Structures are given as structure tokens and as C-alpha cells.
Amino acid sequence: MIERLIEASIRNRFLVLILAVALSIGGVYAVFDTPIDAIPDLSENQVIVFTDWMGRSPREVEDQVTYPLSRKLQGLAGVKAVRSSSEFNFSMITIIFHDNIDFYFARQRVTEKLGQAGAYLPSGVVPYLAPDATALGQIFWYTVEVDPRGREEKLREEHTSSNFPLPRFGGEGQGEGAISFMCLPSAVPAWVGGAAWGEGASHAPSSGHAPCRRPSAGRAR
Template identity: 55%
Template sequence: MIPKVISWSLKNRFIVLLLAAGLFVWGILNIRKNPIDAIPDLSENQVIVFTEWMGRGPQIMEDQVTYPLVSNLQGIPKVKNIRGTSMFGMSFVYVIFEDDVDVYWARTRVLERLNYAQRLLPNGVTPTLGPDGTGVGHVFWYTLDTKNLDLGEQRALQDWYVKLALQTVPGVAEVASFGGFEKQYQLVVDPVKLQFYNVSLMDVMSKVKASNNDVGGRKFEMSDMAYIIRGLGYIKNKDDIENIAVGNYNGIPVRVKDIGTVQMGGDLRLGIFDENGEGEVVGGIVVMRYGENADKVIAAVKEKMKDVQKGLPEGVTFKTAYDRSELIEAAIGNIKTKLIEEMTVVALIVIIFLFHWRSALSIIIQIPITIAVSFILLNFFGISSNIMSLTGIALAIGVIVDNGIIMSENAYRHLSEWQNQHNPKA
């Protein structure tokens, strides 16, 4: 079989060259399509269900949130395992699917089942799906470099401007904020005053919630003019909260400031984010969407950050904390260097030992064609270009080169034997 293939190839060299050129072009196109990352994604095919119910202990979260969710998510098709974790105020359920299941099909099935399981949870508790990223999706970290804003102002800038802008970048699943203080209005109630005015704590909570709202009216026509009537009730400052009526005492309204004090403060924190021991910082983590090209996503995020920079307050700049593209470029640069080195060494070896440049050229051509074809197989099996796969290609170059040198030397040996048999005097 092999002699026939060799014989046919020698007789149809033009067709063989066309096939090799076609494979090379096809491989180049696949190189551009192949997603590039530094770390191979070995994480499980999972969908995360996150539920928040602040103020409740782990046991309550386990009994009233985690257990009902795990029980009702059991019947989803193609599920390998379901894991639940309960902690203070939060519940995490990890639905592990089989490896060949499409991640978005899995998220749809989980969301359908959550609509049914919602009725089993306490009032006001709503489970949500985690971002459609993977365990290696944290591709870029940044911090805000500023000396004129406090941690609360930095966190507000991150949450309400930077984060919303970066989430519009194609391929970004989520931008998670970290550090600083989340600003909030804090109402400190005096129990003695509540008892004196005969106002319950639930009354205070319901009245404050109901007062932070805009209400619609109707159109009012007067003198051929139409006016839209509406009630503007959104809270703008702490004075608005202090003037909210929560009850009455002998016909006199009891306001929030009569039963407590209102102050601006930060939400409860479970930790801090320190940078190099120089103090707390505020920033974000860019999470890449499943199956995206990490190098392109990071480049797009950096380009978007240049536009966002124009709208930041004076003296506020971005500072990169972690950039995976540096590792990606190093891995790509390494294989390029090895490719050039091995092609040069092969050319020198063949020319020195065989004194024939066409033989060296035939061996060198095999290297780029083989590498291009390998990317066709990478895309076919859904493997990204990462440290492991690129290292394997770099190591395989040696095998390709050895094979070419051995076959060239073997061909010369057979030609020499044939010449000695047919022309012994020469």
C-alpha cells in the first residue's frame, strides 16, 4: 500500500503540491479561528445557581434554600452531579453536566426548573444563575489608581460607571467589583422612642420602602395645554429619609428623625482587598464568556478602557493587576522562536551532510504545513491554543524534522545503491 502511495505521489507531483497548499491555507484559516488562551480549561461543565438571603445563618440557608433547590434540580437530563454549599446569607448550588452538553442548553434547562422551584422558597428570595464563564475565565484584573477619592466614592465609580461600560465588551460575561465600601443609607432606630410613639420596626421598614417610589398620574388639559401629573418620590439625600412619616402620635406625624438617626455608611464587608501591602484599593475582575478567545477579549477590554478613561474624574486612572495576555503572548512567542530555530538547524544539517539545498527545502516546507494541519485538528476537537497544546506542537516539530532528515538520508542511500548497481565503474 505504502509503495503505491509513494509511486502515485511521484507521478502526480503537481496534485500533491496543490493538496499541500490547500491544507496549508485551510490550516492558516483555522489558526485565526482557534481560541487562544494561556491555561487549558479543565473545569467541569457546570451551571452555578446563586441565592442571597442576607442575615440568615448557614443552617437556615441549608434548610430553606439549598435543600429545596437541590431536590428540584435533580431531574434535569444529562446531569452528572449536583453540589450545594450554604454559608451566612448565601447559597450556592453547582449543577454538573456531562462534558458533551452545550453550556447554554444546560443553562436553559436549569432556568426552566428554577421557575418551578421558586414557589418552594421563602418570600422575597430569588435564585439567579451565575455568569456563563468557566473556572479559568478570570482573564483580566484592574484597580483604580486615585488619591483624591475615598473608598466609598471609588466603589460607586466602579459599580455605576466603569463596570457597566466594560460589560458591553463582546466576550465578557461579567465584571465583578471588589474592594471599597458599597454606599448605603443606614437608619439607626432608638427602641425607647419606638415604644414611646407606639411604632413597630416593621412599620418603619414598610413606610421607608413605600416612600422611595415615583407614582404615575394622568394627563391634565388646561387652556389647550396638556400636563402630565405624576408624583416624584425617589430619595435623593438623607434629609428625604428623615422626613418620611412612619406613624402618628395624637394626630401629629411621627417622622423617621423622631425615632432614630440617618447616616451614610458602607455595607457589611467580609474582607478587604489590599494591593502589595500599600493599602486598600477598588477594582474589578473581567470574567470571559465560555468558549471565547481570551486574547481578543483582553484586547477589546483594554481598548474600551481607553474610552472609559476619558469620562473618569481628574486624577483617576486604571492600573493593571493581572493580565493573562502577557502569558499568552509569551507562549506564542516561544513557539515562533522554536519554529525558526528548528527550521534553521534543519537547513544547516541537511546542507552540511547532504550538500543539497532542495532536500533542505523539502524538509523545511513540512514544518509549517504540519503545524497548520494540527490547528485543523485542534478546532475539530474543540481544543484551544494554550501552553499545553502549543508545547506539544513545539515538541512535535522535532519529530517532524527527524522524520524528514531520516527519509532524505534514506532516499540518498537507495539512490547511491542503485547507481552502484547500474554503473559500477562510476
């Protein structure tokens, strides 16, 4: 097969040359005429419908909202597939259309169908369309941003918290105390008696019973 193709090309050189020139011109024209997207949309032609029903379980949402609404949306012209998901308090239905259906025409048909949903959905449940964006555009709904000073402030907080004293059990304590109104016995050393009476050790009684007097408050460690 390849040998016959080469033989035919050699016999018809002029025809092969014309075809090569035509292909070259067509390639140059395609380069300048083909639209180029910075981020090409490779997603399907789809429309998303959300429905909120607060305080309901996924089973209730599936039976009374998702299933009947999906059945109605399957009857639209140009529908390729219908996918649904039921969660707590809300329902999400994705209607996928064929590629030849215009995106805004599909949204219009879905909107018209949702206008009739009040006849078969529970009272107060109103379905609505997702934002006018493709599946690729939904990636930019949420962004993750980092504060350049966040790490520095975190380290500063950790350093500050590490400087705070922590309470410990045991150790040394300091308090205020007072001597009771009683006479010191003679066996008490002189320096103890002087300290208890607020006087010097030389004035404390060294023998016998000390006279009863009101002592001054002292500080004990």
C-alpha cells in the same frame, strides 16, 4: 513486531508513500481549519445558581434552600454532577452538565426549573443565575491595580507625620505669675526686690521692711 513492520514497509513502498502524502495533506488542512483560542476554555460545562437569604446561618440556608434546590436541579437532563455550598446569608449551587450539552440550552433548562422554586423555598427567597460566563471568565471579575503614585504619596505622608512635635513629660515650661500683696522682708536681696516691684535693683530697699505697695505682674520662668 517492529521487524515485521519494517519488512512490510519495504515491500510496499508505494503504499507507504501514499499514506505519508495523505497524512501531510491532512496535517496542513488541520493547521488552517482548527479554531485557535487566545485563552482556551478548559473548564467544565457548568451553570451556577446563587440564592440570597439575609440574616440566616449556614445551617438554615443548607436545610431550607440549598438541599431542596439541589434535589430539584439534579433531575435535569444531561446533568453530570451538582455541587453546593452554604454560607452566611447566601447559597451557591454549581450544576455541571455533560460536554455534549449546549451551554445556553443548559442555562435555559435551569432557568425554567428556578421558576418553580417558589413552591418549596421560604417566602421571599428568589434564586438567580450567575453571569453568562465560563469558569475561566470568572477570573476577571476582580482585578488588582496599583497606583504608580501611591508609593510616593505614602512616603510623603510618613515624612510629614515625622515632622510633627510629640508631647513630652518634664523639661522646661513657661507661665504667667503675679506677686502676692505682702511686704518683702529685709533679707530679700536688692535685685529680687527690684525685679518684684518692677523697678531697677538700685531702687529696691536694701534694709528694713519694704513698704507695702501693689506690685506689677512679672513673668516667671
